[in-house]
Amino acid sequence: MNVTPGRGPLYRQIREWIVARIVHGDWRPGDILPSEINLAAGFGVSQGTVRKAVDALVAENLVIRHQGKGTYVAVHTPHRELFHFFHVLGRDGAKPQPTTSQLISCRQRRAEKEDLGCLHLRPNARVVDIFRVRNLRDRPVILERVIVPSKLFQGLAESGDVPNELYQLFEKTYGVTIHKVVEEISAELATVETARYLDIKPGAPILAIERRAETLGGMPVEFRRSLCDSRDYIYSNEIV
Amino acid sequence: MNVTPGRGPLYRQIREWIVARIVHGDWRPGDILPSEINLAAGFGVSQGTVRKAVDALVAENLVIRHQGKGTYVAVHTPHRELFHFFHVLGRDGAKPQPTTSQLISCRQRRAEKEDLGCLHLRPNARVVDIFRVRNLRDRPVILERVIVPSKLFQGLAESGDVPNELYQLFEKTYGVTIHKVVEEISAELATVETARYLDIKPGAPILAIERRAETLGGMPVEFRRSLCDSRDYIYSNEIV
DNA sequence: GAGTGGTCTAGACCACAGA
DNA sequence: CTGTGGTCTAGACCACTCT
16 A cells, blocks of 8 residues: 655545545445554554545545444445435425336437537447436326446446436446536426427426536546426425 | 533534534624634543534534634635525536626515415514516526515615625624525426516526525525526536 | 444644734 | 644544454
8 A cells, every 4th residue: 555655644645545446446336445444554654544534535425434344435325316316306395206217218329419528428439328207106207318328338228227226227237336416407398299208288397407427536427318397396406 | 611411422512512602693604713722621622522523513614714823603705605505507607607686676574374484484474575686697587586584684675785695694784694505496487577577588498496595503594586597597506 | 352433532743824 | 933723643442243
């Protein structure tokens, strides 16, 4: 264990060293980290210094501590995907619900200009294009298109395995962990096609949610455009 | 300085004791806290324990540390209001802009049923009702109604002093610090009235942003409904 | 009992601000 | 120069998990 010499406080260097190992895939979600004492010995520092580094990682949801057991790289639970990344709620304040979905299409195609920019792809790169309707409480609410690079998700288009919670699939099957998403919400009018899928009238107001998701290393891996029937559902955001 | 005995770790008790002083108004935004050494002496603990308590407060944006000077209760800068609480951005990715606004009306009235629920008021309580258009880049973009309890903001309706950044006014003049906001975003169609104010067509898609804001102590103090022309602007949200 | 994380201490030294 | 926060150490003891 060696740390870049002289750049900032030790605890920060150690934090970054650990992050690098996770980004690089040496430690994968669910793996246990070396104990604080072992890390400290490895770096030749005191346990308190390692502790401060790990404190930061815990605050960032990168690792989880279990007293008496150890420290683990965080995994994408359904709970996290639903409560942390999914912000569509019932107007009545109902908690987010697990969704079901009907797959409309899932195919591989050449990336278009818009995809290239979002996903930082080279021209002629291929993407997987998932198109589906998501149901909340047994009614169609969200018409959604998900674009991911084929290169990272080999066989996804052919497998036909498209669960509702995609991020767990990404993590478990393809080793891609979503760490940060940026969403842009705007208002639009339902097109005839959208209206048909969502069982609403053309011209009805629609929440359009565009999401760009990236991994811990900052690599963009998903572009998603969700059209949400806004009659009974809203987008919720809490700022502290 | 006395701390509730026996309830949880010391650093947590100390953190809560400090929070209580801020909530109670003993320490107001901009005030300096006692030094860590003095706090430690007052509580009869080591400096490290106080430090851990203050670490938590820093992470929550409640206080700010300045090396060599001291630790201060956080203040609402224009920067914070604009970059932390205001999530409307240009479609082109432009940073948030300071807004100008035209006041349409600012009056006191009896709280309606909806206001009572949001603001936890008693029947017959009075509220200040601010109605205005906010401009971004010299064009009307947001039609906004802000409701606050008259009791907390004595003289606001009469003063006619309604700056664009309200939260600094709330803090400086009325001693009310906004700490947390919850926003619900939905899509609507512009009414004739809305369309006139925003210089758009009736029936155009509109982002409706409903905000409930509360103080550090959890007291709701503002209800705000903003109707945003969604042609050139979007609501942006980053989730990590 | 051995090993883990969780809390707390007492003290050292550094970096920075201000008189 | 003094006082502040910022980093780091070495060690103590506790709470918890697992064997």
